Amino acid sequence: MQRVLITAGAGGIGLATAKAFLAQGARVHIADINADAVNAAVVEQENLSGSVTNVADPLAVAQMYRDVVQELGGLDVLVNNAGIAGPTAGIAEYDAEAFSSVIAVNLQGTFNVTQQAIELLKDSPAASIITMSSLAGRFGYPNRIAYSTTKWGLVGFAKTLAMELGPMGITSNTIHPGAVDGPRIMNVFEGRADVSGRTVQEEIDAALANQSVKQFINPDDIAALVLFLAGPHARTISGQMFPIDGDSKAAV
Numbered sequence: 001m002q003r004v005l006i007t008a009g010a011g012g013i014g015l016a017t018a019k020a021f022l023a024q025g026a027r028v029h030i031a032d033i034n035a036d037a038v039n040a041a042v043v044e045q046e047n048l049s050g051s052v053t054n055v056a057d058p059l060a061v062a063q064m065y066r067d068v069v070q071e072l073g074g075l076d077v078l079v080n081n082a083g084i085a086g087p088t089a090g091i092a093e094y095d096a097e098a099f100s101s102v103i104a105v106n107l108q109g110t111f112n113v114t115q116q117a118i119e120l121l122k123d124s125p126a127a128s129i130i131t132m133s134s135l136a137g138r139f140g141y142p143n144r145i146a147y148s149t150t151k152w153g154l155v156g157f158a159k160t161l162a163m164e165l166g167p168m169g170i171t172s173n174t175i176h177p178g179a180v181d182g183p184r185i186m187n188v189f190e191g192r193a194d195v196s197g198r199t200v201q202e203e204i205d206a207a208l209a210n211q212s213v214k215q216f217i218n219p220d221d222i223a224a225l226v227l228f229l230a231g232p233h234a235r236t237i238s239g240q241m242f243p244i245d246g247d248s249k250a251a252v
């Protein structure tokens with residue numbers, strides 16, 4: 001039975017991934033800053049436990065790992081899914097504190113969670129780290145400089161982990177979703193429309209114009225990719241980037 005930790009697992013892609021692991025018999029722990037969402041998920045899903053955790057706070061992460069050890073007794077799969085978008089603005093107007101906040105969650109937070117996972121993953125017979133980057137980690141992303149910077153940063157992070165941890169039998173890969181169906185992407189389009197002066201529908205059409213396959217990404221499909229990368233047929237896949245984005249040509 002796989003023991004799985006998913007950051008930002010109480011909503012969106014993280015919760016879809018938690019449910020997919022649970023459906024195949026795994027034991028899952030979620031770490032999410034939203035207490036109400038953690039409580040709701042834990043009540044709703046059997047075999048799911050959770051901690052209310054801000055990944056940017058290393059002490060909170062240490063407390064979260066005490067919960068993981070108590071609930072799971074070890075760890076086989078770490079899904080680094082926590083990431084915030086930050087504001088939508090060109091660099092000249094971009095708020096410096098907001099830039100630091102995005103770095104704190106997306107990069108420092110992923111570092112905190114991963115560093116403290118190594119002791120547990122080392123003892124797993126088949127350990128995997130899957131880190132959620134983005135389309136913005138393959139292309140530049142106008143008006144979202146902090147987000148794009150961190151999502152590219154996670155590629156270097158994950159590729160370095162692959163090299164450092166591969167000899168211990170731990171794999172590390174990144175997933176790069178395009179625009180995922182759901183409320184979050186609609187907020188992005190509304191933010192873009194505010195900046196560009198176009199309508200929200202015009203922003204949606206412009207986003208799909210950059211994709212060969214004209215549909216937004218289903219979170220369940222991302223979850224299935226995570227499961228594959230954590231599964232028995234992916235033991236020699238490491239240090240790789242996996243786009244799931246309808247063959248997008250740009251993150252604009």
Ligand SMILES: NC(=O)c1ccc[n+]([C@@H]2O[C@H](COP(=O)([O-])OP(=O)(O)OC[C@H]3O[C@@H](n4cnc5c(N)ncnc54)[C@H](O)[C@@H]3O)[C@@H](O)[C@H]2O)c1
Pocket residue numbers: 007008009010011012013014031032033034037053054055056081082083084105109132133134135176177178179180181184185
């Ligand atoms: N939705 C998309 O279109 C899309 C596209 C590409 C990549 N991604 C990436 O996928 C990941 C998940 O995105 P999503 O759209 O499912 O997110 P979401 O916004 O729907 O949910 C994210 C969850 O993260 C939690 N969270 C926020 N800050 C946190 C923190 N500091 N510590 C712990 N938890 C925190 C929230 O409480 C929420 O439950 C992110 O890393 C995001 O950058 C999303």
